[in-house]
Amino acid sequence: MHPFQHTDLPFHPAALIERVGKLIPRLGELQIGPENVLAVQSKDPAVWPWIWALAHAVEQPFMPLNPDLTDEQVSRILASAGNAVLLDRGRDNSLVIQRRSRNETLHHPRQADAPPLPIGLIIHTSGSEGQARGVMLSAPAIEAAAEAANRRLHLQRDDLWLLCLAPWHIGGMAILERTLLQAARVSLLPGFDAETVWARLRQQPVTHLSLVPAMLARLLEQSKQQPPPEHLRKVLIGGGALSSTLYRAAIDQGWPLCVSYGLSEAGSQVATLCTRERDWQPGRVGHPLNGMQVRIAKTASEEYGPIQLRGPMLMTGYLNPALQPGVGLEADGWFQTNDLGRLDEQGSLQLLGRSDAMIISGGINVHPAQIEQLLQAYPGLREVVVTGTPDPVYGEIITAVVSGVNDMEQLLAWCRDRLPAAMRPRRVICLEKLPLLSNGKIDRLGVKRLAAQA
Secondary structure, eight states, X not given: OOTTOOOSSOBOHHHHHHTOGGGHHHHHHTTOOTTOEEEEOOOOTTTHHHHHHHHHHHTOOEEEOOTTOOHHHHHHHHHHTSSEEEEEEOTTSOEEEEEEOTTOOOOOOOOTTOOOOSOOEEEEOOOSSSOOOEEEEOHHHHHHHHHHHHHHHTOOTXXXXXXXSOTTSHHHHHHHHHHHHHTOEEEEOSSOOHHHHHHHHHHSOOOEEEEOXXXXXXXXXXXXXXXXXXXXXXXXXXXXXXXXXXXXHHHHHTOOEEEEEEEGGGTEEEEEEEOOOTTOOTTEEESBOTTOEEEEOOOSSOSOEEEEEESTTSOSEEOOTTOOTTTTSOTTSOEEEEEEXXXXXXXXXXXXXXXXXXXXXXXXXXXXXXXXXHHTTSTTOOEEEEXXXXXXXXXXXXXXXXXXXXXXXXXXXXXXXXSOGGGOOSEEEEESSOOBOTTSXXXXXXXXXXXXXX
């Protein structure tokens, strides 16, 4: 493979790094120095993997960006990264600069003996609950995260991971890092399409696959009750809550699920449970990965508390123009997430949901995840997001936004018969499909806005 060549055939990520030698002198020609962050904004699978490989080869920070971002958003992100350059493929398959950071005033030629920057990857959070943030991960943190994930998922040399997640989010980028570390292979798709993924699973000896729950649901529909190929050993599920209904449907069909909890700030996975138990409970994600410390912050009376993390795979800090470490971390290295959870007596992690998603209705605190789990039992319901909408009397009222349901009055009656009063939706909004982000997650902030306007 030569630079900017794309193939539908499986490849070793290390092969890309070995073949970017022709691009390295071009960095000097473009006055890109060792202080620069190498950014890319492209859905083209013939572009971003090569820029990633180039960043690896020269030990400079790599920052993939969502192609759907506006010019103004890209300019703001580049400025927040200090000396950043946005790279792309030129007409003659050469490396070209699309734009430079506004912060950059001096461009130094590459120094062969220059020390590498301490940052290996800058990745942005999904923004499913609000504003996306840039996360800085060091090269040792990336390696620690990949090694721990590989051990839990039993990734072996020459295994094949089908990458259909967005590479500008940690779920997609982590696959390249894991397979690079383990000398495994990648089968690359430009995005998720259920028909294409199902075909690729049958055409190639794919051993590992990563999906968010909405993708899993569409893949089950596409497979038409057929079991997955026997060579598929692990299907990593993350990026959102997995319902018991969807879990059981997949397990009954033979899909080897590994339910996980992770976040960009931890280099992807925090805890992962590979199980086929039919009595699995939503939110149960198993023990933390090796090296990851998890504790629950104490609260006055709640069963669940904020999840706190520490370990070698944790971020250096949130993105800032000077790339200084420590932003967002406590002095002793702990990081407090916005997620609520608890640890059982065996040290297994049970998730509830985000702390900032709590609904306060009539003075009673209710978490949407608890209601969503109950609503998943309603016949025909495909997707549900529960949110609070402003109310002059109760402060907020519980609103369920659903797909797969045509009769909202019937659903409300079902809720009255089965749900406790404090957890009962007072409004139901029926949609054909819930809005999604580019990484396949449900756009919860968009749903909340829609509910407030309805």
